[in-house]
């Protein structure tokens with residue numbers, strides 16, 4: 001027999017009006033409210049007390065469901081003095097980044113065989129772009145903390161941080177494979193793996 005609360009959910013009109021699109025809840029326009037289109041979570045700086053000295057606050061469809069089917073997303077990045085946003089890729093998006101506060105050394109590396117690095121120090125108000133799928137990074141080279149806003153042409157760009165993916169996968173990549181790939185000893189690999 002169905003419990004009363006379950007029965008209530010099944011006959012509730014709001015339940016009937018919810019469907020999944022792209023795997024995310026899509027609200028019937030008749031039920032949508034202004035608040036559904038407002039995200040208030042970017043006012044606060046992220047906590048940069050960590051090994052890399054930065055914090056990324058995502059506003060992807062996962063945090064802001066109104067983005068579903070709209071093909072865009074953003075993030076706030078806070079950097080402690082000397083902090084870095086470590087080399088990473090977005091498998092589904094190009095990125096534009098504007099410096100809101102401070103000075104960043106930004107860059108990306110293109111594909112084989114050249115693996116050319118493009119790098120530039122940019123300041124408050126400057127905008128840069130990272131092409132889709134390329135490894136890119138930022139480093140706070142100013143005196144104080146720094147803040148940037150990033151924009152993506154995907155509602156769920158996702159982030160693959162190179163060090164975490166390569167040295168922190170679960171289960172771990174074989175240590176002899178990594179030793180050959182990086183041309184170092186297995187003990188060096190083991191030390192790096194122990195950090196992730």
Ligand code: GLV
Nearest residue numbers: 056075077085150
């Ligand atoms: C910066 O590169 C970011 O993805 O937030």
Ligand code: MN
Nearest residue numbers: 088090095136
């Ligand atoms: Mn990025």
